[in-house]
Amino acid sequence: MHDRVRSARLAERMMSADEAATLVQPGMTVAMSGFTGAGYPKAVPQSLAKLMARENDAGNTFRIKVLTGASTAPELDGVLAEAKGMELRLPFQSDPALRNQINAGELDYIDIHLGHVAQHTWFGFFGHIDLAIVEVAGILEDGRLIPSSSVGNNKTWLEQADKVILEVNNWQPDGLEGMHDVYYGTALPPNRKPIMLEQPDDRIGDLYLHVDPAKVVAVVETDAPDRNSPFSPPDETSQRIAGHILEFFEHEIKRGRMPEKLLPLQSGVGNVANAVLAGLATGGYEGLTAYTEVIQDGMLDLIKSGVLRMASATSFSLSAAGLEEFNANVDFYRERILLRPQEISNHPEVIRRLGCIAMNGMIEADIYGNVNSTHIAGTKMMNGIGGSGDFARNSYLSIFMSPSTAKGGAISGIVPMASHVDHTEHDTMVLVTEQGLADMRGLSPKQRARLVIEKCAHPDYQPLLADYFDRACRDSHGKHTPHLLGEALSWHERFVDSGSMLP
Numbered sequence: 001m002h003d004r005v006r007s008a009r010l011a012e013r014m015m016s017a018d019e020a021a022t023l024v025q026p027g028m029t030v031a032m033s034g035f036t037g038a039g040y041p042k043a044v045p046q047s048l049a050k051l052m053a054r055e056n057d058a059g060n061t062f063r064i065k066v067l068t069g070a071s072t073a074p075e076l077d078g079v080l081a082e083a084k085g086m087e088l089r090l091p092f093q094s095d096p097a098l099r100n101q102i103n104a105g106e107l108d109y110i111d112i113h114l115g116h117v118a119q120h121t122w123f124g125f126f127g128h129i130d131l132a133i134v135e136v137a138g139i140l141e142d143g144r145l146i147p148s149s150s151v152g153n154n155k156t157w158l159e160q161a162d163k164v165i166l167e168v169n170n171w172q173p174d175g176l177e178g179m180h181d182v183y184y185g186t187a188l189p190p191n192r193k194p195i196m197l198e199q200p201d202d203r204i205g206d207l208y209l210h211v212d213p214a215k216v217v218a219v220v221e222t223d224a225p226d227r228n229s230p231f232s233p234p235d236e237t238s239q240r241i242a243g244h245i246l247e248f249f250e251h252e253i254k255r256g257r258m259p260e261k262l263l264p265l266q267s268g269v270g271n272v273a274n275a276v277l278a279g280l281a282t283g284g285y286e287g288l289t290a291y292t293e294v295i296q297d298g299m300l301d302l303i304k305s306g307v308l309r310m311a312s313a314t315s316f317s318l319s320a321a322g323l324e325e326f327n328a329n330v331d332f333y334r335e336r337i338l339l340r341p342q343e344i345s346n347h348p349e350v351i352r353r354l355g356c357i358a359m360n361g362m363i364e365a366d367i368y369g370n371v372n373s374t375h376i377a378g379t380k381m382m383n384g385i386g387g388s389g390d391f392a393r394n395s396y397l398s399i400f401m402s403p404s405t406a407k408g409g410a411i412s413g414i415v416p417m418a419s420h421v422d423h424t425e426h427d428t429m430v431l432v433t434e435q436g437l438a439d440m441r442g443l444s445p446k447q448r449a450r451l452v453i454e455k456c457a458h459p460d461y462q463p464l465l466a467d468y469f470d471r472a473c474r475d476s477h478g479k480h481t482p483h484l485l486g487e488a489l490s491w492h493e494r495f496v497d498s499g500s501m502l503p
Contacts, residue, residue, distance in 0.1 A: 017043035035069035035315035037227030039150030052085035069152020073227035115346030132161035150315035175330030234275035264291035358391035369425035378419030404433035404458035417488035
């Protein structure tokens with residue numbers, strides 16, 4: 001293992017995870033690596049959780065503020081939540097225990113665009129960063145760090161934190177070295193300069209992360225895998241959603257609104273997204289590019305087949321089979337994948353210049369195109385907005401997709417008024433369910449509503465939505481975006497009271 005820690009100076013600071021955990025003090029703000037279950041510290045958080053649990057059980061409050069790149073894994077978010085060791089968490093999460101604590105009001109959670117986290121840290125909006133715990137794949141002789149399977153906010157954490165703990169993970173393949181592009185040209189206003197990235201495969205940064213060796217207080221050896229995220233085979237609903245999107249792409253190419261090689265793809269994580277990617281593999285495309293946040297199984301398949309020429313992201317999110325494929329052919333993928341800091345992968349100016357096609361999931365949309373990505377019935381947090389807002393507002397084309405119903409038909413994906421709005425009607429161009437696709441570009445609110453009800457709503461809910469809209473057009477005090485305020489959220493009330501939105 002010691003061949004991964006080649007710096008003699010930093011090798012002197014090697015210690016166990018239990019020893020490193022004692023460097024964390026109650027009340028600290030601790031920034032940790034990790035993005036969608038990749039590249040997160042595996043050992044120190046677990047040792048820290050045991051320490052917290054002992055202290056909290058003894059009546060001594062031990063809680064910290066935790067910042068990451070995005071969601072992590074049970075070995076980080078899960079164990080810290082179970083130890084009741086977090087008083088604040090940002091910017092994105094997906095752990096059930098943590099989610100329950102957030103919705104019980106037991107800790108504060110800040111849901112924020114992933115592209116904003118680094119700059120808001122630099123602006124001082126989150127206060128002082130006491131400590132960073134960052135996984136790397138290795139340390140060079142001169143102290144430079146080989147990034148792990150995610151970059152996320154690690155550059156910012158290493159620069160901003162007073163002290164740093166490094167976890168050097170032997171499980172990460174040696175072949176990761178050279179896959180990264182860490183840009184060090186960002187600055188604070190008014191001294192910002194353009195980011196000279198014109199194509200998704202442009203290299204504008206460094207292969208390595210930098211850290212002041214004097215700040216490194218511990219180096220911990222680990223040998224543990226990233227979290228495996230299994231994906232189910234695309235079901236009929238996912239395949240129908242994918243079919244509508246692929247048909248739409250063909251239509252846009254024929255109309256001359258997109259080139260034959262499309263535009264750089266951004267895709268959220270999940271089975272529907274993988275179904276769309278699988279559809280691209282059979283659509284006759286080749287030489288495509290991706291400028292996105294996460295490389296998932298579907299993108300590896302497209303790269304291997306030549307449909308996707310290259311992909312730029314900030315992290316991986318692979319199943320066990322995807323990990324096996326990547327590790328077995330890492331030299332091949334290193335020439336076709338770039339991992340960047342999330343402040344670059346999610347940078348609004350770069351996204352707009354490249355003209356990305358954004359495809360993201362949603363919890364619900366209302367008839368006018370306002371999208372809720374985060375809250376169940378307006379109050380219960382699911383995971384967070386993630387990077388969907390970074391891409392939706394700035395892409396050439398913003399697509400939101402979801403099954404038309406959930407919970408066996410008890411919930412409609414299309415509602416009169418969204419119970420929480422993450423993406424306004426101004427940021428939403430296309431809505432897709434298995435029922436159909438609504439292209440809302442160039443339409444007024446009432447035109448949008450008629451199209452969304454006709455194309456996207458489930459047949460069980462379509463008459464109810466049409467009745468609501470007709471009565472709103474007749475009885476609303478405003479005729480531009482008609483609503484019946486006494487009924488607008490009644491579907492959600494009915495679900496909370498009875499378990500179903502259906503009357």
